Amino acid sequence: MAGTVILVGCGNMGFAMLKGWLASGAVQPADVLVIEPKEALRARAAEAGVRIAATPDAIAGETADLVVIAVKPQVIRDVLPAYRPLAPKAAFLSVAAGIAIRTITDILGESTPVIRCMPNTPAAIGKGMMAVYPNALVSPEMMAFVNTLLSASGEVAVLEDESQMDAVTAVSGSGPAYVFHFIECLTAAAIKAGLSEPTAKLLAMQTVYGAANLAKESGEEPGRLREQVTSPNGTTAAALAVLMGDNRLANLIDEAVDAARRRSIELGK
Ligand SMILES: NC(=O)C1=CN([C@@H]2O[C@H](COP(=O)(O)OP(=O)(O)OC[C@H]3O[C@@H](n4cnc5c(N)ncnc54)[C@H](OP(=O)(O)O)[C@@H]3O)[C@@H](O)[C@H]2O)C=CC1
Numbered sequence: 001m002a003g004t005v006i007l008v009g010c011g012n013m014g015f016a017m018l019k020g021w022l023a024s025g026a027v028q029p030a031d032v033l034v035i036e037p038k039e040a041l042r043a044r045a046a047e048a049g050v051r052i053a054a055t056p057d058a059i060a061g062e063t064a065d066l067v068v069i070a071v072k073p074q075v076i077r078d079v080l081p082a083y084r085p086l087a088p089k090a091a092f093l094s095v096a097a098g099i100a101i102r103t104i105t106d107i108l109g110e111s112t113p114v115i116r117c118m119p120n121t122p123a124a125i126g127k128g129m130m131a132v133y134p135n136a137l138v139s140p141e142m143m144a145f146v147n148t149l150l151s152a153s154g155e156v157a158v159l160e161d162e163s164q165m166d167a168v169t170a171v172s173g174s175g176p177a178y179v180f181h182f183i184e185c186l187t188a189a190a191i192k193a194g195l196s197e198p199t200a201k202l203l204a205m206q207t208v209y210g211a212a213n214l215a216k217e218s219g220e221e222p223g224r225l226r227e228q229v230t231s232p233n234g235t236t237a238a239a240l241a242v243l244m245g246d247n248r249l250a251n252l253i254d255e256a257v258d259a260a261r262r263r264s265i266e267l268g269k
């Protein structure tokens with residue numbers, strides 16, 4: 001199935017997904033309509049070759065196969081009613097953190113096919129992690145189209161239960177920010193240790209990039225890869241004693257993920 005897509009909200013996440021779709025050819029630019037109130041963001045989308053509009057008035061006469069909702073959870077209840085005319089013919093895919101399928105069908109109608117999705121911003125370069133959960137009304141053909149579209153942006157995981165979405169949000173949805181902060185911290189420590197800023201940035205970035213790629217491509221357990229870096233009584237052991245002593249980093253990450261998961265639950269209320 002080749003589909004036409006309406007993307008509602010083309011901010012950080014909407015544009016990241018759009019870039020992934022277009023770069024892979026999963027959808028043609030002329031088959032995408034972006035609806036975004038901010039002029040600068042519309043202009044950015046237009047540069048990518050897609051059709052643009054500022055308001056949902058543009059859906060008159062449109063026959064979309066898929067409507068992707070990428071607005072903030074705080075405004076989704078106000079945004080959705082304008083798209084009711086497209087349901088249930090079109091399927092709706094929402095990336096809004098915390099917002100349950102039930103909340104969406106309460107607004108669009110019980111018979112609306114809805115896919116809940118939690119992507120992340122590396123989707124922009126085809127390295128995203130997208131987790132999905134469809135309701136029972138999503139046809140196998142639509143699911144295949146969604147899979148093609150999302151695979152263009154990275155890995156796709158289908159969840160067993162919608163309730164897992166809060167955990168996914170806390171791990172892979174928000175996760176890139178944790179890694180970016182780790183890069184910031186490693187860069188700052190490198191500068192403090194005597195390196196110039198450009199060198200510090202390069203070392204921190206390439207270390208995270210190389211380690212993530214090695215972990216993925218080698219198929220080795222991360223713990224085994226960690227041991228391969230750690231010479232007995234060497235420099236890594238000295239650093240890991242700080243990070244792993246009293247489970248310091250593990251506890252901190254557990255606390256952070258739990259805070260994100262609880263916030264995702266709150267956003268749905
Ligand atoms: N950023 C991320 O890494 C991730 C985000 N998400 C989810 O993606 C969604 C969007 O987040 P993000 O991209 O970061 O947010 P942004 O604020 O960057 O993007 C949302 C865009 O939607 C626009 N918008 C507001 N109202 C409408 C409307 N009625 N019609 C069309 N567009 C509208 C906003 O404009 P204005 O600002 O003027 O209101 C804004 O430009 C959220 O629900 C979030 O939970 C999911 C995974 C990862």
Ligand SMILES: O=C(O)[C@@H]1CCC=N1
Pocket residue numbers: 097169173174
């Ligand atoms: O911070 C947020 O709420 C969104 C959801 C996951 C990533 N960004």
